[in-house]
Amino acid sequence: MSSSRSARHSGRRHPLMGALLLVIGLFATGGAYAATSAGIAHAQDAPVSQEALVEEGEKLFLANCASCHGLNSEGTVAGPTLIGVGALSVDFQVGTGRMPMAASGPQAEVKPVQFTQPQIDAMAAWVASLAPGPGMPDPQYYAADGDVANGAELFRINCAMCHNVAGAGGALTEGKYAPHLRDLDPIHVYGAMVTGPQNMPVFSDMNLTPEEKNDVISYLKYLDENPSVGGFSLGSLGPVSEGLFIWLIGLGGLIAVAVWLTARSN
Amino acid sequence: MANKPPASGVETSDHDEVMDPGTAVERSQAPQNPGLPEEHQRVTDLDEKEARSMERRIAGFFALSIVGSFFAAFAYSLFPIIPGDMASVRMNNLMVGLGLSAALLGVGIGAVQWAKALMHGHELVEERHPTRGTEEAREAAVETFQQANKESGFTRRSLVRNTLIGALVATPIPAVALFRDLAPADDPNARMKKTMWAEGIRLTRDPSGVPIKASEVTIGSAFHVVPDGWKDLEHHKLEEKAKAAVLLMRLPVDELNEDPAKSSWSYQGIVAYSKICTHVGCPVALYEQQTHHLLCPCHQSEFDVANHCEVIFGPAARPLPQLPITIDAEGYLVAQSDFTEPVGPSFWEREL
Numbered sequence: 001m002s003s004s005r006s007a008r009h010s011g012r013r014h015p016l017m018g019a020l021l022l023v024i025g026l027f028a029t030g031g032a033y034a035a036t037s038a039g040i041a042h043a044q045d046a047p048v049s050q051e052a053l054v055e056e057g058e059k060l061f062l063a064n065c066a067s068c069h070g071l072n073s074e075g076t077v078a079g080p081t082l083i084g085v086g087a088l089s090v091d092f093q094v095g096t097g098r099m100p101m102a103a104s105g106p107q108a109e110v111k112p113v114q115f116t117q118p119q120i121d122a123m124a125a126w127v128a129s130l131a132p133g134p135g136m137p138d139p140q141y142y143a144a145d146g147d148v149a150n151g152a153e154l155f156r157i158n159c160a161m162c163h164n165v166a167g168a169g170g171a172l173t174e175g176k177y178a179p180h181l182r183d184l185d186p187i188h189v190y191g192a193m194v195t196g197p198q199n200m201p202v203f204s205d206m207n208l209t210p211e212e213k214n215d216v217i218s219y220l221k222y223l224d225e226n227p228s229v230g231g232f233s234l235g236s237l238g239p240v241s242e243g244l245f246i247w248l249i250g251l252g253g254l255i256a257v258a259v260w261l262t263a264r265s266n
Numbered sequence: 267m268a269n270k271p272p273a274s275g276v277e278t279s280d281h282d283e284v285m286d287p288g289t290a291v292e293r294s295q296a297p298q299n300p301g302l303p304e305e306h307q308r309v310t311d312l313d314e315k316e317a318r319s320m321e322r323r324i325a326g327f328f329a330l331s332i333v334g335s336f337f338a339a340f341a342y343s344l345f346p347i348i349p350g351d352m353a354s355v356r357m358n359n360l361m362v363g364l365g366l367s368a369a370l371l372g373v374g375i376g377a378v379q380w381a382k383a384l385m386h387g388h389e390l391v392e393e394r395h396p397t398r399g400t401e402e403a404r405e406a407a408v409e410t411f412q413q414a415n416k417e418s419g420f421t422r423r424s425l426v427r428n429t430l431i432g433a434l435v436a437t438p439i440p441a442v443a444l445f446r447d448l449a450p451a452d453d454p455n456a457r458m459k460k461t462m463w464a465e466g467i468r469l470t471r472d473p474s475g476v477p478i479k480a481s482e483v484t485i486g487s488a489f490h491v492v493p494d495g496w497k498d499l500e501h502h503k504l505e506e507k508a509k510a511a512v513l514l515m516r517l518p519v520d521e522l523n524e525d526p527a528k529s530s531w532s533y534q535g536i537v538a539y540s541k542i543c544t545h546v547g548c549p550v551a552l553y554e555q556q557t558h559h560l561l562c563p564c565h566q567s568e569f570d571v572a573n574h575c576e577v578i579f580g581p582a583a584r585p586l587p588q589l590p591i592t593i594d595a596e597g598y599l600v601a602q603s604d605f606t607e608p609v610g611p612s613f614w615e616r617e618l
Contacts, residue, residue: 153473196487204487266309
């Protein structure tokens with residue numbers, strides 16, 4: 001104790017000084033990077049021509065995606081071809097942070113989005129220029145102002161078996177899972193239905209019309225905005241979490257009361 | 267008489283040991299009756315201050331109960347149920363429930379604590395009374411029966427007795443006839459072996475009933491299908507859906523490995539399978555577009571759609587039945603026939 005005090009008095013570095021410097025350095029680097037990339041994003045806010053957008057998208061593609069999807073997006077063993085997947089697919093995969101994938105695995109995980117929206121739009125424009133594919137829908141079809149009751153029925157028939165009737169998600173086979181559908185950007189819900197990302201089946205406009213998709217989106221918005229009226233939802237996972245609760249808390253509570261009832265007063 | 271002092275039993279065994287010197291057990295190790303433990307003194311017995319503080323605590327629980335009762339009564343109108351607003355129902359239930367919990371738990375905890383900490387706490391031993399009654403009571407009981415038999419003539423007038431027994435046995439017979447009618451009127455076997463599907467019936471979307479064109483089923487699509495006409499059924503709608511529900515999928519033709527005998531049952535990579543699991547009948551609809559696996563959510567049976575829905579994991583014993591499909595003149599998907607085997611789980615009369 002006395003030695004550390006004397007070290008401080010003599011002006012020598014505190015043992016934690018190295019860690020502090022490291023933290024400061026990291027913040028400075030990260031801040032500088034954020035400032036630079038924000039600057040890039042700001043520069044792209046200005047309207048650009050379609051050709052410039054496609055060219056910008058190709059550059060971003062070559063720098064970030066080509067290692068798996070191939071230099072001409074023809075696909076490799078590591079990733080599928082992107083010819084014909086359409087702008088909507090890019091908007092969903094990159095806009096939800098699923099692409100670029102952090103690591104190969106059973107499923108591309110949601111993570112913080114790696115690109116700004118103008119960059120995503122540029123990549124989408126480039127992929128759309130390769131071959132026709134599903135494009136961005138009219139905003140009225142994901143305005144979430146549709147028929148909630150019809151959307152709920154369509155959701156129960158087409159979506160609930162994987163995503164859970166309350167949109168809480170669920171397990172699939174071999175490590176794959178259907179993600180939860182809470183607090184999502186409506187365009188991403190729309191994009192998932194049209195493009196069928198990963199193992200999700202495709203629900204094209206010939207299966208669920210754009211109006212019906214809007215109804216489904218409206219139902220999800222209703223779920224987001226209305227709390228469970230039955231009290232604690234316990235994650236809406238059904239018998240798994242409810243059973244765990246009643247076996248541990250419910251039965252455990254009864255045992256505790258029984259012990260207290262028969263215990264001697266001290 | 268019945269409760270000999272335990273000491274005498276110990277003495278007897280001591281005596282036996284003396285007679286038989288072959289035992290390895292030392293007499294000093296023989297179990298001793300430990301007697302009753304020393305009486306437990308509670309802090310509230312020993313310290314009047316503690317007892318008074320406990321009294322206040324118990325009164326506090328009862329007071330909490332009173333507050334809870336009034337809170338529940340006022341909460342019912344303070345947090346009213348507004349028609350159409352489910353959040354208000356939740357708030358009303360929560361607040362009234364909290365008040366009632368405090369009211370009931372307060373009385374319960376206070377009463378138990380009172381009994382445990384303050385009420386008379388001396389320990390005492392109560393002897394269990396013998397099971398056998400006294401001789402007088404036993405004789406009186408036998409006498410009552412004999413007198414009743416004599417006065418009623420139950421054993422003497424055997425005709426009356428036997429017809430009474432016959433009448434009592436016959437009374438429940440009408441119930442058998444009445445309850446038997448609760449069973450299905452016709453043989454359930456025939457109904458379990460047949461669904462709504464038949465030659466030429468169009469595949470339609472669930473729930474809208476709009477028919478499906480083959481060209482609308484893009485690769486990777488999954489359609490949830492009911493037979494044409496199901497939507498307008500007036501009776502047994504759910505029963506019919508539970509048998510006829512079908513999942514329609516389109517796979518790339520080169521990835522579809524079909525049974526040669528059933529190769530005409532699909533249409534350009536479009537296949538239709540029963541949605542009812544062959545294990546215990548849950549709807550199997552968790553379709554993975556890229557692996558072509560179907561997962562049953564109840565017991566994790568897995569079916570491989572690319573390989574005529576054979577079971578690749580889980581407790582199901584048979585593949586999902588395939589619905590033979592083709593297209594009609596207008597391009598709509600239609601069934602070639604009903605399922606060629608019963609859908610759903612096994613039953614006694616099902617031929618394997």
